[in-house]
Amino acid sequence: MTFDVQDPLYWDAADLQRDFTRVLEICNGCRLCDNLCPPFSDIFDRIEAEDDKLTAAGTASENPVLHLTQADYDHTVDTCYQCKLCYPKCPYTPPHEYQLDFPRLLLRADAIKTKEHGKSFKNNLRDFVTGDTDRAGAVGTAIPSVMNWAAKNSLTRTAMEVTIGIDRRKKLPEYTHETFRSWWHKRQPSSRIVGDAPRLEKAGEQVEKVALFYTCMLDQNKPWIGKDYVEILEKFGIEIAVPEQECCGMPELGTGNIPKVTETVDRNIARLLPWVEKGYKIIAMSPSCSMMLRLEQENYATDKAAARRVMSAILDPCEYLMKLHREKKIVLEFPASAALSVGTNVTYHLPCHLRVQNIGYNSRDLMKLIPGVTVTMVQQCSGHDGSWSAKKEYYEISLDVGKKLFKAIDKDKPATVASDCSLAHLHIEEGTGEHAQHPIEIVYRAMGLTEPGLR
Numbered sequence: 001m002t003f004d005v006q007d008p009l010y011w012d013a014a015d016l017q018r019d020f021t022r023v024l025e026i027c028n029g030c031r032l033c034d035n036l037c038p039p040f041s042d043i044f045d046r047i048e049a050e051d052d053k054l055t056a057a058g059t060a061s062e063n064p065v066l067h068l069t070q071a072d073y074d075h076t077v078d079t080c081y082q083c084k085l086c087y088p089k090c091p092y093t094p095p096h097e098y099q100l101d102f103p104r105l106l107l108r109a110d111a112i113k114t115k116e117h118g119k120s121f122k123n124n125l126r127d128f129v130t131g132d133t134d135r136a137g138a139v140g141t142a143i144p145s146v147m148n149w150a151a152k153n154s155l156t157r158t159a160m161e162v163t164i165g166i167d168r169r170k171k172l173p174e175y176t177h178e179t180f181r182s183w184w185h186k187r188q189p190s191s192r193i194v195g196d197a198p199r200l201e202k203a204g205e206q207v208e209k210v211a212l213f214y215t216c217m218l219d220q221n222k223p224w225i226g227k228d229y230v231e232i233l234e235k236f237g238i239e240i241a242v243p244e245q246e247c248c249g250m251p252e253l254g255t256g257n258i259p260k261v262t263e264t265v266d267r268n269i270a271r272l273l274p275w276v277e278k279g280y281k282i283i284a285m286s287p288s289c290s291m292m293l294r295l296e297q298e299n300y301a302t303d304k305a306a307a308r309r310v311m312s313a314i315l316d317p318c319e320y321l322m323k324l325h326r327e328k329k330i331v332l333e334f335p336a337s338a339a340l341s342v343g344t345n346v347t348y349h350l351p352c353h354l355r356v357q358n359i360g361y362n363s364r365d366l367m368k369l370i371p372g373v374t375v376t377m378v379q380q381c382s383g384h385d386g387s388w389s390a391k392k393e394y395y396e397i398s399l400d401v402g403k404k405l406f407k408a409i410d411k412d413k414p415a416t417v418a419s420d421c422s423l424a425h426l427h428i429e430e431g432t433g434e435h436a437q438h439p440i441e442i443v444y445r446a447m448g449l450t451e452p453g454l455r
Contacts, residue, residue, distance in 0.1 A: 001298045003104045005258050020073060020109065023100055024065045026092060029148060032088045033102075037381070038212040038397055039079045040086065046072045077113065080106045081385035081394070081401075082254065083352040084291075107253065114256030121176070126164040127255035130132070130387035133247045137220035140175035148174045167395035171426045173221040178435070180223035181216050184230075184242050186388065208329065209239040210320065211275040213293065215286040216247050217422045228444035229317055236330045241280060246269050249300065254386050258300070265300045268293075269310050275402055276313040283317050286354035287421050288386070290316050294357060305309070316354065318363040318420065318439055325369075332369050338446040339372030343416035346442065347409050348374045351380060351421035363420055363439040370446045376412055382404040382424035382431075389427060399431060408432035418442055 002009050009015055010258045027033065028047050035039045043148055050064035092098040110172040119127070129136065140147045149154040194414050210233065218226050233240055249264040272282055284290035294314040301307035315323070324330040367375045383402030388394050409417055409432045417436045421426060425436035 001099045001101070001105075002076070003101065003108060004070055005262065010108060011112060011115065013116065016105075016109055016112055019105060019355040021065060023105055024068070025063065026098055027102070028065055030091070032089055032091070036086055036089065036402065037081075037083065039076045039106075042079065043072065043076045046075075047346045067093050073109070074113070075273075078103055079394070079397075081383075081388040081398075083385055084106070084356040085352050085381065086173065086178050087356055109254045111258045115258075119256075122163070122165055126166065126391070127168075127257065129164055130390070131252045131255040131257060131260070133216040133251050137175070137179075137216055141177060141179050141220050144175040144177050163391055165392045166284060166390050170390045170395055171430050172390070173422070173426060175220055175353065176223055178223065180219045180226040181242070183223060183227060194406060204419075205238070206279070207239050208324065209241070209278070209280045210283050211241040211243050211272065211280040211284055212287060213245055213248070213314075214242065214283040215284065215289045218285045222422050222438070227439045228438075228449070229283075229285070229440050231449050232321070232440070232444060234450070236324070241275060243275055248284075248292040250253055250288050250292045250296075251386060253292075253296075253300075254388070255395065262300050262302065265297050265307070266302050269297065269301055269303065269306050272313075273306050274309050280313070281315050281320060282310065282313045283315055283320055285317055287316070287351040287357075288423075290404035291313055291353040291357055291420075314421070316357070316359060316362065318366045318443075319359050321443075322362040332366070334370050334446045335448055336371050337449070338370045339444045341413075341448075342370065342373060342442045344372055344374060345412065345415040346373055346376045347412040347415040347417050348375050348439070349405060349417070349421075349424055349436070350377055350379050351419060351424055352381050352385075355361055355379065363418070367418065367439055367442055373446075376415070378387070378405055378408040380408060380418070382421065382427045384421070384423045384427035386423070398415065398427070402427050402431050406416055409434055416442065 004010060014378065024043065024047070028044070029042065034044055035041055046068060047064050050067040054060050054062050054067070055078065082103055085104050087093055090100055090102065092100040094101070151172040151174070154168070160166045161168045212226065214226050230240060245268055246264060246312060249261045252260045252264060282293070294311050294318070297311055298304055298307040321332065325332045337394050346367055350364070350366065351363065361377065363378045364375050367373060381401055382405050383389055383398040383400070385398070389398030405428070409428065417428060417434045418439050419428065420434050420439060422438065428434060428436040
């Protein structure tokens with residue numbers, strides 16, 4: 001089973017079909033993922049339908065998986081939104097001899113289908129709009145008032161639905177005029193910033209150094225989260241760098257445009273590797289981006305060794321703070337009255353793309369340090385999943401996927417709602433009407449820091 005796009009076997013449709021059949025035979029006998037997501041429920045229903053036909057025909061001993069059609073396989077590929085929750089749930093993932101990786105198998109199938117059959121003009125146009133977030137962001141941040149107006153105007157939304165299939169009801173992110181990157185450049189920080197918060201110094205200790213991979217969403221849509229994080233790091237005397245960078249490649253991965261993904265990954269590795277070699281940790285500010293950089297890059301990179309070096313340095317922002325706290329390199333202290341500024345109850349949504357990284361519950365644990373604050377964690381998919389939920393054919397399904405999360409949030413009202421995923425914020429607001437925040441925003445306020453001017 002190969003997921004390295006540089007391996008010719010990756011593009012072999014016959015080998016893919018053999019893998020697909022093998023995997024579905026194992027999944028059909030296990031079914032731990034039944035009802036986990038619509039693709040699994042659908043494919044198991046299709047297998048059962050074939051089994052019923054075989055039984056009625058008196059051939060019940062035959063394998064129903066072998067009677068699935070290409071349309072059955074294609075439907076599973078098309079409806080998968082790459083939450084990847086089946087991977088940590090599956091008992092047969094590597095190093096198990098079965099080597100199951102269902103999400104990557106479906107990505108491979110989508111890539112081969114795109115390469116061999118292409119897409120309709122409408123879907124290609126939609127991929128052009130949603131796949132390159134840097135291009136879209138350059139326009140959005142240049143004329144944010146126009147773009148934000150258009151995102152809420154019924155006529156322009158109807159036109160978008162007709163031309164590129166973006167559902168007119170889907171809440172879209174708002175653009176800001178001052179991006180995180182432009183704020184950083186204007187600020188002209190010193191090469192080393194020493195803060196005034198408690199720090200446990202040791203003889204000969206090296207200064208902590210981080211390079212921020214700020215991500216498209218934070219840069220273009222919610223730059224205040226990055227500003228909050230910078231100020232928190234500065235309080236602890238941590239040296240901060242902001243390397244040149246571009247989109248992590250995850251949106252293009254969702255379009256099946258693998259050559260574009262490889263180009264993007266290779267450029268980011270070339271930019272980030274020098275910082276890693278100088279001892280910097282790379283803080284990826286979005287769960288999907290940290291997952292892409294930490295778990296996926298090697299499969300798409302040309303230079304595998306360089307990819308592994310960068311991957312080994314990737315950390316989530318809350319993971320990094322809790323790492324320093326546990327190692328007693330910083331002292332995370334909050335005023336006794338901190339709960340007054342953040343609320344005594346926090347409902348925390350743990351994003352799927354953090355769960356799959358197996359890094360623990362760092363954001364929850366960080367917020368639990370705030371005196372007087374009770375944190376309730378919800379491990380349910382929001383249903384947003386990149387641009388998938390914005391597509392007209394999947395919008396209703398995406399809201400259905402998010403129902404369990406929405407109900408949990410409604411049940412805990414009144415509470416402050418938090419999620420590390422800024423895209424999940426949009427779906428939470430659609431499904432519940434509640435404003436969602438990043439845990440860094442909550443920690444920032446709890447520390448008593450000055451409110452940023454970017455909101």
